[in-house]
Structure formats: structure tokens, C-alpha cells
Amino acid sequence: MSKILVTGGTGYIGSHTVVELQQAGYTPxxxxxxxxxxxxxxxxxxxxxxxxxEFHDFDLCDExxxxxxxxxxxxxxxxxxxxxxxxxxxxxxxxxKYYHNNFFSLINLLNAYADKPVNFxxxxxxxxxxxxxxxxxxxxxxxxxxxxPYGNTKQVSEEILSETAAAFSNYNIISLRYFNPVxxxxxxxxxxxPLGIPQNLVPxxxxxxxxxxxxxxVFGNDYNTPDGxxxxxxxxxxxxxxxxxxxxRLLEKGNPNGNYDVFNVGTGRGxxxxxxxxxxxxxxxxxxxxxxxxxxxxxxxxxWGNVSKAEKELGWKAELGITxxxxxxxxxxxxxxxxxxxx
Ligand code: NAD
Ligand code: WQD
Numbered sequence: 178m179s180k181i182l183v184t185g186g187t188g189y190i191g192s193h194t195v196v197e198l199q200q201a202g203y204t205p206x207x208x209x210x211x212x213x214x215x216x217x218x219x220x221x222x223x224x225x226x227x228x229x230x231e232f233h234d235f236d237l238c239d240e241x242x243x244x245x246x247x248x249x250x251x252x253x254x255x256x257x258x259x260x261x262x263x264x265x266x267x268x269x270x271x272x273x274k275y276y277h278n279n280f281f282s283l284i285n286l287l288n289a290y291a292d293k294p295v296n297f298x299x300x301x302x303x304x305x306x307x308x309x310x311x312x313x314x315x316x317x318x319x320x321x322x323x324x325x326p327y328g329n330t331k332q333v334s335e336e337i338l339s340e341t342a343a344a345f346s347n348y349n350i351i352s353l354r355y356f357n358p359v360x361x362x363x364x365x366x367x368x369x370x371p372l373g374i375p376q377n378l379v380p381x382x383x384x385x386x387x388x389x390x391x392x393x394x395v396f397g398n399d400y401n402t403p404d405g406x407x408x409x410x411x412x413x414x415x416x417x418x419x420x421x422x423x424x425x426r427l428l429e430k431g432n433p434n435g436n437y438d439v440f441n442v443g444t445g446r447g448x449x450x451x452x453x454x455x456x457x458x459x460x461x462x463x464x465x466x467x468x469x470x471x472x473x474x475x476x477x478x479x480x481w482g483n484v485s486k487a488e489k490e491l492g493w494k495a496e497l498g499i500t501x502x503x504x505x506x507x508x509x510x511x512x513x514x515x516x517x518x519x520x
Contacts, residue, residue, distance in 0.1 A: 178204045180252055181425060184237055184286065185259030186230070187214035189369040190300065190358055192222060193418035194257060196367070199226040201422045206253065208246065209260065210236040214370065217518045221366040237282035247289035255296040255425045258286060261330070265304075265475065266376060268327035279330035280337075287341050287348075294347045296428035298421055301335055301352040303410070303441070303480055304328040312447075313410075313483035316354070316439050324475045335439070342437035349428045349436045356410035356443030356482050358417050360502040361509035368509030369414075370518065378453060379411070379502070383510035386463045393465060395450050397472035402479055406450035410443035410481035413497035413505070417442055423493035432490075440487045444495040447481035453499070460503040 181198055185191040186207030192214075198205040199222075207219075207230050216234070223229040235242045237260050247253075261279045262268065268275040283299075290297075305328065306314050307321030323329035335352050342350045359379040361368030374390070375381040384390045398405035420442045432438055448456065454465055488494045 178202060179254045179429070180204045180206055180250070181255040181257060182206050182208060182250065182253045183257050183259065184208050184282070185214075185261065187211060187216065187218040187232075188259055190355075190414060190417060191257075191259040192218050192367045193362055193414045194259070194421045195222055195230055196225050196362065197415070197418040197422050199228055199230070203422075203425070206231045206233070206250065208233045208235065208237065210234060213262070213372065215518055218367060221518070224366055225362065225364050237285055238278060240285045240288075243285040243289045247293075251293060253290070253295065255298070255428070256286060256290065257298045257421050257425070258283065259300050261300065263327065264376060265325045265327045268325050268330075272326035275326045275330055279334065283334055283337060287337070291345055292347065295349070296425055297338070297348055297350045298424045298428070299334065299338055299350065299352045301354045301439070302328070302331045303354050303356045303443070303482060305332050305335065305354060306480065308477040309480060312479065313445060313481050314441070315483040316441055316486055339437045346436065349432060350438070351424045351428060351432070352439045353420060353424060353442045354439060354482075355417060356412050356441070356480070358414045359411045360413045360415070360497070360505040362415060363505055365505070365508040365512045368506070368513075378450060379506050382454065382457050382465060383506050386457070386461070386465060386507065387510050387514060393454065393467040394470040395454070395467055396470060396476060398451075398469045399472075400478045402449055404449050404451045407476060408447040408449045408479035408481065410445070410447050411453065411499065411502055412443050412495055413502045416495040416497050420487065420491065420493050423491040427491055434490070440491060441482040441484050442487060443482035443484050445482060445484040447479060448499060456499045457503045457507070460500045461507045463507065
């Protein structure tokens with residue numbers, strides 16, 4: 178069974194990907210320093226899959242530890258690199274923290290495996306497109322000047338990966354540009370664990386619905402969209418997790434496009450903030466209270482992805498719709514009530 182190193186594997190997207198890898202017959206090995214996750218996730222993974230994954234708790238910015246891990250795990254055939262800081266607003270306040278963590282962890286990993294044949298999948302983001310000139314946005318659209326240090330780490334990491342693939346033929350690399358991951362595993366046992374007040378829409382909705390937060394503020398209703406609120410391409414985290422398995426499979430088979438490639442991972446359809454609120458109410462039967470506030474600084478107006486490249490070349494397509502996204506997010510929020518998993 179191929180061993181896949183999953184960095185950030187106790188985090189939100191990583192934990193769901195560990196489940197999908199396990200169920201697809203791979204052996205995931207997690208490295209995570211728990212800076213934004215909880216060791217309790219490992220027991221949850223065991224409940225879902227029947228297997229407690231191998232877990233190593235260390236900081237990927239520690240070069241000596243990464244090198245030791247790579248020497249002891251030379252049989253790893255794939256790496257899925259989720260570990261990073263991801264809070265856009267915090268990255269504006271603390272850019273060096275973001276550049277340090279997101280770059281050093283990536284570079285240490287690439288150096289440590291530079292002499293081994295490795296398939297590498299990187300967590301990128303549709304944030305690299307900024308506000309695209311054409312919608313739906315394709316992978317060929319220009320990368321726009323980053324709106325935040327976080328966004329810049331994704332753009333520059335993609336460049337590092339493309340240059341590394343050009344220089345080291347042992348590396349076969351795919352960057353997946355995620356749109357907006359939401360929802361949780363259908364078991365209700367794993368999901369997103371936002372620290373403090375959620376900055377993202379769906380965790381704020383579920384926390385508001387359960388009474389941990391007050392009314393939702395819709396950030397702007399004067400955008401040039403049908404209902405005035407901003408539009409995003411929300412993707413169920415389980416579909417997103419499956420895209421990583423598809424990427425590893427393509428790399429194992431040999432990617433005809435060469436040893437560096439990029440894919441959009443979304444549903445191909447956009448929902449406005451007001452539509453998401455309505456979808457949550459309709460899917461769960463829970464009424465939300467919301468108010469309209471000013472636009473949030475740095476937000477783009479609308480984005481959704483053209484996902485035909487992933488459909489054709491990865492053989493992957495999102496299967497779960499907005500109803501499943503909202504229902505699973507709500508199931509997870511209810512599970513978390515009085516549950517010690519919340520940090
Ligand atoms: P997350 O914070 O839940 O998971 C990241 C995990 O990495 C955490 O468990 C954290 O403890 C770990 N980590 C961070 N720095 C580390 C280090 N130096 N050493 C070891 N472990 C470390 O985030 P997520 O939402 O699962 O995101 C995963 C990846 O996907 C990130 O790279 C993120 O930038 C990217 N991404 C996320 C979104 C999103 O909206 N969630 C969208 C696009 C891209
Ligand atoms: C979605 C929409 C908000 C909260 C961010 C990062 C991006 C990517 C995903 C990592 C927007 C609106 C939100 C609220 C609201 N992450 N909103 N009230 O901003 O599209 O993307 O997460 O790569 O890089 O920027 O996601 O969930 O924060 O917002 O009205 O309380 O909901 O203005 O239009 P976003 P989000």
C-alpha cells in the first residue's frame with residue numbers, strides 16, 4: 178500500500194483527505210504540529226475508518242526534524258502538503274509569520290525529498306486569480322497581484338513548485354487551486370474547527386445558528402451581482418478531499434502534461450452570500466438572523482471556477498451540492514456543542 182505523507186493531516190481539509198486516502202487503499206502518514214488543530218482528530222479518524230493513522234507531531238519549519246523524518250520514511254511515494262497558516266486578515270497584520278511558516282515548511286519538505294521519486298500535491302487557492310476578468314475562471318487566467326501576504330504565499334509557492342519540478346525530474350507535482358471549501362464529513366465526526374470568531378461565512382452561519390454568535394453580517398449588498406451580495410464557488414470538503422486522491426492517482430499513472438500542473442477544484446457554479454443563507458435555512462429548517470453591513474476590505478466581488486480540466490484530466494467531479502454542504506456543516510456544529518474537540 179503506497180504511503181502518502183499528509184502534512185497538516187489533522188486540519189480541516191487534511192483530515193477529510195486522510196479518510197479518503199485510507200478508503201482508497203493508501204496508507205496516510207500525518208505530520209502536524211497541532212498549531213491549528215487538535216490531536217483528538219486522530220481518534221475521530223479511527224472511528225470513521227477503523228484505522229488510527231501514523232502521526233508525527235513536529236513543526237515542518239524545523240529542517241533537522243524534516244530531514245530525519247524523510248530519512249526514516251524513504252518509502253513515502255506521495256506527499257500532500259496542507260500545512261500552512263491560512264487566515265487572510267492575520268497575514269496582513271503579521272506577514273512575516275506567514276512567509277516564515279508557509280515557505281520554510283514547503284522548502285524543507287522539497288529539500289528533504291529532493292533525491293527521491295515523489296508525487297507532490299500542493300494546497301493552492303483560487304485567491305491567486307484575484308478578481309478574474311472572465312468567469313468562470315480557467316487555469317489559464319493570469320495570476321493577479323496578491324491581495325494579502327497569505328495569497329502571496331500561495332502564488333510564490335506555486336512558482337517555487339514549478340521551478341523545482343523543472344530542476345528535479347524526480348518530482349511530479351500538482352497544485353490544486355481550491356475554491357471555497359465548506360461542510361464536513363457525513364459522519365459528523367470531523368469538520369472545521371475555527372479558532373475564535375470565524376472569519377469565513379459558513380462557520381459563522383453555523384455558530385450563529387447554534388447561538389454561539391449573534392446575527393450574521395452580510396458584507397456588502399451593493400456588488401454588481403444579481404442580489405448585490407458577493408458570489409463564491411463553494412465546494413464540499415469531502416469532494417475536495419477526493420480531488421487529492423485523484424491527483425495522486427494521475428501522478429502515479431504519469432501526467433501527460435509534464436511534471437508540474439495546476440487544476441481548479443470547485444463545483445463550477447457560484448452562490449451569493451444571500452443564497453448561502455437561504456440554502457442553510459432551507460436545508461436545515463433553522464432560521465437565521467442577519468443584517469447587511471459594509472463590504473469587507475480586500476474582498477472580491479465574484480468568482481467561480483471552470484472545472485472542466487479537472488473533470489477531463491483528473492477524472493474528478495464534485496458530486497455534493499449546496500444542500501449537503503449546509504446539512505453536514507450543521508451536523509458538525511451540533512456535534513461540537515459541548516464536545517471537547519473544540520480548542
Ligand atoms: P487548517 O489550519 O485546518 O489545517 C492546516 C494544518 O496544518 C493544521 O492542522 C496545522 O496545525 C498544521 N500546520 C500549520 N503549520 C504547520 C507547520 N509548520 N508544521 C506542521 N503542521 C503545521 O487549514 P485547512 O483549511 O485544512 O487548509 C489546508 C490547506 O489548504 C492550507 O494550505 C490552506 O492555505 C489551503 N487552503 C485552504 C482553504 C480554506 O478555505 N480552508 C482554501 C484554499 C486553500
Ligand atoms: C465568503 C463570502 C464574504 C463572512 C477566504 C480566503 C480565500 C480562501 C477561502 C484560503 C465573502 C462573505 C463572510 C461573514 C459575509 N482561503 N461573508 N459575512 O473571502 O471568499 O475566501 O477563504 O485560501 O483565500 O480569502 O471566504 O468564507 O470568508 O467569505 O458576508 O461573516 O461571504 O464577504 O463574500 P472568501 P469567506
